[in-house]
Amino acid sequence: MLLCPILMCVLHGCLQILLVTEQGLVLEGTQTNFFAVVDDTVYTAEEGVLMGTVRGVVLEVGVKGTCCTVCTKNRF
Secondary structure (H helix, E strand, C coil): CCCCHHHHHHHCCCCCCEEECCCCCEEEECCCECCEEECCEEECCCCCCCCCHHHHHHHHHHHHCCCCEEECCCCC
16 A cells, blocks of 8 residues: 555654655745755745745844845755
């Protein structure tokens, strides 16, 4: 019997699943936004994700330049 990847993860006790494009770019989690921080730059997906409250705040703060640079080009 072939089970879908999400069901397999749940059955094995995973708490979060990352959604990834065919090119291997991380978009978001099943219940969360995804951010990577490298050298004071926050990387997050540009498109194909839900906005989310935390994502909106991170993008707004980053755009204002109060803490870091935000890059939405899906690359680190």
